[in-house]
Amino acid sequence: MSDLIRILLVDDDEDDFLLTREMIQETGGRFVVEWISTYRDAIRAIKNDTHDVYLIDYHLGHRDGLDLVRSAIAGGCKAPLIMMTGAGDRRVDMAALAAGAVDYLVKERLSAELLERSIRYALERKRNEQLLHDAGERLEAQVAGRTAELTVSNRRLQGQIEDRKQAEQTLIER
Numbered sequence: 001m002s003d004l005i006r007i008l009l010v011d012d013d014e015d016d017f018l019l020t021r022e023m024i025q026e027t028g029g030r031f032v033v034e035w036i037s038t039y040r041d042a043i044r045a046i047k048n049d050t051h052d053v054y055l056i057d058y059h060l061g062h063r064d065g066l067d068l069v070r071s072a073i074a075g076g077c078k079a080p081l082i083m084m085t086g087a088g089d090r091r092v093d094m095a096a097l098a099a100g101a102v103d104y105l106v107k108e109r110l111s112a113e114l115l116e117r118s119i120r121y122a123l124e125r126k127r128n129e130q131l132l133h134d135a136g137e138r139l140e141a142q143v144a145g146r147t148a149e150l151t152v153s154n155r156r157l158q159g160q161i162e163d164r165k166q167a168e169q170t171l172i173e174r
Contacts, residue, residue, distance in 0.1 A: 005119065006050065007033045010042040010068065011057035011084070016107065020055065020084075020115070027116040039063040046072045051079060053119050056101070058085035058092060066092070066099050073100035078130075080122035084110075102126075 007024065011017050017035040024031045034051070036042050039060045046054065046068075054072070056065040069081050080103075083096035088106040096104045102122045105115065 003030060005031050005123065006052045007031055007055060007119065008042070008045055008051040008053075009033055009035050009055045009057075010037075010039075010060065010065070011035065011055075012037050012059065012061050013057070016057065020107075020110075023110065023112040023115055024119075026112040031119075039068055042068055043071055043075070046077050046079075047075060049077075049079070053079055053122055054081045055119075056081055056083055058083060058096075066095055069096065069099040069101050078126070080119075080126050082118055082122055 009017050009020055011020070014035070014037070017037075021033045021035070024033050034045075036045055039062075042054075042056070042060075045051070054077075056068050058065040060068065065083050065085075069083065072081055081101045082103045082105060083092075083101040084105045084107055085092060086107050088109070093104040102125060103118045105118060
């Protein structure tokens with residue numbers, strides 16, 4: 001992860017963007033925050049894969065943040081998606097996590113510290129997932145290599161067994 005964390009805030013309310021950006025800037029300046037206000041523009045931006053984390057508002061005009069999270073995940077988004085909403089709702093919270101969001105934040109309870117921690121934890125979780133995935137791939141490659149070695153050894157042993165059987169048969173026939 002680079003020193004600069006690129007955040008895309010998807011929210012149809014510019015005032016919420018300004019408040020969230022200000023909150024993020026209070027945390028120390030390691031963040032660059034961009035804003036998109038529509039679902040369609042968000043889908044395009046997420047496909048471009050130029051951000052480290054996405055903050056997605058639940059209400060996005062005619063579409064909602066859950067649709068955006070689902071579409072982003074289905075489109076192969078690997079960056080963390082954090083759902084934000086004006087009022088907490090446990091059903092939406094659970095649906096956001098089920099859709100693939102890594103966190104669910106209620107704006108009225110949000111602080112700079114909480115937002116920064118959520119972003120940091122989300123990025124660390126994704127980094128750990130990537131490390132685990134990479135380790136799994138290395139292990140699979142090692143298993144495949146070892147399996148190939150064992151297959152060659154088994155064929156060689158089968159050949160030796162066949163040779164011995166033929167030698168025994170030859171001795172018996174004499």
